[in-house]
Amino acid sequence: MAKVVISHKLHDDGMAVLERAGANVVITNSGKPEDMLPELLDADGLIIRIGSIDRETMLKCKNLKVIGRPGVGVDDVDVEAATELGIPVVIAPGANTRSVAEHAMAMMFACAKDMIRCDKGFCCKVLNLLSNKVE
Numbered sequence: 001m002a003k004v005v006i007s008h009k010l011h012d013d014g015m016a017v018l019e020r021a022g023a024n025v026v027i028t029n030s031g032k033p034e035d036m037l038p039e040l041l042d043a044d045g046l047i048i049r050i051g052s053i054d055r056e057t058m059l060k061c062k063n064l065k066v067i068g069r070p071g072v073g074v075d076d077v078d079v080e081a082a083t084e085l086g087i088p089v090v091i092a093p094g095a096n097t098r099s100v101a102e103h104a105m106a107m108m109f110a111c112a113k114d115m116i117r118c119d120k121g122f123c124c125k126v127l128n129l130l131s132n133k134v135e
Contacts, residue, residue: 002024003026003045004046005046006028006046007028007030007049007050007051008028008029009027009029010049010070023045030051031052031076033053033054036051040060043063043064044066045068046066047068047069049069049070052077053077053078055080055081058082067082068092069092070095070096072091072092072093073091074089
């Protein structure tokens with residue numbers, strides 16, 4: 001059974017895929033290489049949602065066969081070291097397209113309705129009310 005280390009839990013659909021594949025999944029809840037290392041030492045795969053992996057960590061993980069990112073961008077993965085060590089680094093292009101579109105729409109609405117200034121004004125009024133609370 002393959003051991004897959006995940007920095008942080010994936011969406012339920014992603015977790016189900018790993019479960020159906022029979023993977024032994026370990027979630028570290030940390031993306032720091034030093035925190036993940038004890039579990040990575042005998043891992044076959046690594047999925048980094050939030051975090052990084054460097055050359056030093058990869059060198060210690062003799063069984064590591066693949067590094068995955070559930071999205072795009074590998075800025076926090078030492079791709080050069082992974083390539084030298086024969087460890088493919090894979091991404092999931094398009095996986096976060098809907099989230100990006102939703103965020104873009106939300107930001108357009110926030111700008112159109114001046115939500116940031118309104119939110120700050122509302123928060124200030126609430127804080128003033130709370131600080132002037134009579135007991």
